[in-house]
Amino acid sequence: MLLGAGMLAGAMNAVAGGGTFVALPVLMLAGLPPTMANASSTVALFPGTVASGWAYRRDIQPLAGVSSAILLGLSVTGGLVGALFLLFTPEKAFGTLIPWLLLLATVTLAAGPRANTLLRNVGLRFGGRSIYFAQFLLGIYGGYFGGAVGLMMLAVWGLATTADLRQLTPLRTVMVAAANGAAVLCFAATGLVSWAETSIVMIGGILGGYVGARLSRRLPANVLRGVILFITVVTTAVFFARAY
Structure with missing residues (x-):
């Protein structure tokens, strides 16, 4: 079960994100x-993110008017802060919060590339300082939970640039890896990771990431997004039913 969940989560992350929706409930x-x-879910899915970031290393393009080094530092700092927040969150409180975090991630996945357009339509525009502040907050979210944080980054960055967001995917991947990396170090150092289960999900995630990358080239994008959204909606509904 854990291996299968890891494979599905890795495939989802390779295609459009949302692997947390599978790995977290199964764990x-x-x-x-x-x-x-x-x-444990964050740690298990981290190697796949790092692998993607390494593969994209030659394609990274900076966000116009924004320092990539500062973005990286804010992502790492925010990821560490988010991880510390998780450490001090009571189990019962986090269990109540999970459905709402899943709902936020589901809405982000559903909006997809249109998210930045929707934000622009309501009059939001971001400059350098606003992007830096938003990146720090996204880093916190990434370290605390992280579902669909990559898509959230693209949506926010879209308020500061007219560049093709697909060109920003390599930068997005590196920033997500930075936030997750800080959280992983914190979780590992504080003993919050159950390594037996995590290792199995991690192996599945690596295999699933490879398979998902190949599937994304062969299957229609609408079909893949539809399957992922179905999984996210069902998972969110189940967590709401359990919590309330």
């Missing part, structure tokens, strides 16, 4: 408490 089903399951 909880395996008996881990919510905060440990969330931390």
Whole structure:
């Protein structure tokens, strides 16, 4: 079950994101408490993100008018702060919060590339300082939970540039890896990771990431997005039913 969940989560992340929707509930089903399951999920899916970032290293393009080094520092700092927030969140409180975090991620996945257009339509425009502040907040979210944080970054960056957001995907991948990396170090150092279950999900995630990358080239994008959205909606509904 854990291996299969890792494979599906890795494939989803390779295509459009949302792997947390599979890895987190299965780790909880395996008996881990919510905060440990969330931390273990972040650690398990981290190698796939790093691999993607390495593959994109030659394609990274900076965001116009914004320092990539500052973005990186804010992502790391925010990821660490978010991880510390998780460490001090009571299990019961986090269990109540999970459905709402999943709902936020589901809405982001559903909006997809249109998210920045929707934000522009309501009059939002970002400059350098606003982007830096938003990046720090996104880093916190990434370290605390992280579902669909990459898409959230693209949506925010779209308020500061007219560049093709697909060109910003390599930069997005590196920033997500930076935020997750800080959280992973924090979780590992504080003993919040259940390594037996995490290792199995991690192996599945690496395999699934490879398969997902190949599928994304062969299957229609609408079909893949439809399957991912179905999984995210069902998972969110189940968590709301359990919590309320």
